Amino acid sequence: AQSVAQPEDQVNVAEGNPLTVKCTYSVSGNPYLFWYVQYPNRGLQFLLKYITGDNLVKGSYGFEAEFNKSQTSFHLKKPSAIVSDSALYFCAVRPPSGAGSYQLTFGKGTKLSVIP
Amino acid sequence: NAGVTQTPKFQVLKTGQSMTLQCAQDMNHEYMSWYRQDPGMGLRLIHYSVGAGITDQGEVPNGYNVSRSTTEDFPLRLLSAAPSQTSVYFCASSYGGTSFSEQFFGPGTRLTVL
Numbered sequence: 001a002q003s004v005a006q007p008e009d010q011v012n013v014a015e016g017n018p019l020t021v022k023c024t025y026s027v028s029g030n031p032y033l034f035w036y037v038q039y040p041n042r043g044l045q046f047l048l049k050y051i052t053g054d055n056l057v058k059g060s061y062g063f064e065a066e067f068n069k070s071q072t073s074f075h076l077k078k079p080s081a082i083v084s085d086s087a088l089y090f091c092a093v094r095p096p097s098g099a100g101s102y103q104l105t106f107g108k109g110t111k112l113s114v115i116p
Numbered sequence: 117n118a119g120v121t122q123t124p125k126f127q128v129l130k131t132g133q134s135m136t137l138q139c140a141q142d143m144n145h146e147y148m149s150w151y152r153q154d155p156g157m158g159l160r161l162i163h164y165s166v167g168a169g170i171t172d173q174g175e176v177p178n179g180y181n182v183s184r185s186t187t188e189d190f191p192l193r194l195l196s197a198a199p200s201q202t203s204v205y206f207c208a209s210s211y212g213g214t215s216f217s218e219q220f221f222g223p224g225t226r227l228t229v230l
Contacts, residue, residue: 034218043120043206044159044221046218046219090158102166106160107158109158
């Protein structure tokens with residue numbers, strides 16, 4: 001069975017500084033990896049995904065993520081944080097095929113606070 | 117194009133009551149799913165469907181039933197509500213056929229069981 005770990009419950013960063021939200025995963029085979037963001041009292045919004053190819057994936061709102069197969073990580077990054085980036089961020093993984101391949105497994109989420 | 121819609125937005129039930137949470141999508145997505153979100157636990161999959169007439173259990177299916185009679189609708193039924201089912205429920209949908217399609221989420225239903 002697949003699993004996702006987000007080791008930090010909360011990340012604080014000053015506005016204008018770079019931000020990183022960490023994610024590691026466990027899955028059989030090559031993973032499909034996703035990042036979602038949740039603003040207060042809202043549903044989840046898709047940010048970006050890694051399927052195959054270039055290890056650096058660019059997504060919405062200036063976010064990017066780096067896939068590292070040897071470290072089984074998929075950290076979310078942004079060069080310069082803004083206050084409106086403050087939200088709850090979820091990493092998720094899907095196995096590429098077989099039983100459960102439609103099942104998306106989420107991490108527990110990381111609350112990002114950008115301090116003005 | 118409304119995307120994924122859920123009703124109601126809020127609901128309070130008494131223990132033992134039943135109810136149905138509605139979910140609909142207008143994107144002709146084959147895959148639909150229900151999650152519950154609890155503090156510190158992320159989202160956990162309850163049930164999912166890969167097409168009309170096909171449903172399967174996720175990680176936490178006990179106490180919930182689903183059916184998928186049309187492509188558009190995927191209701192979640194609580195047969196006899198329990199306080200442990202107090203949670204925020206999200207419905208999601210995505211294109212089928214490939215497992216790398218991102219999911220589109222509804223706005224959620226906040227359920228309290230007293």
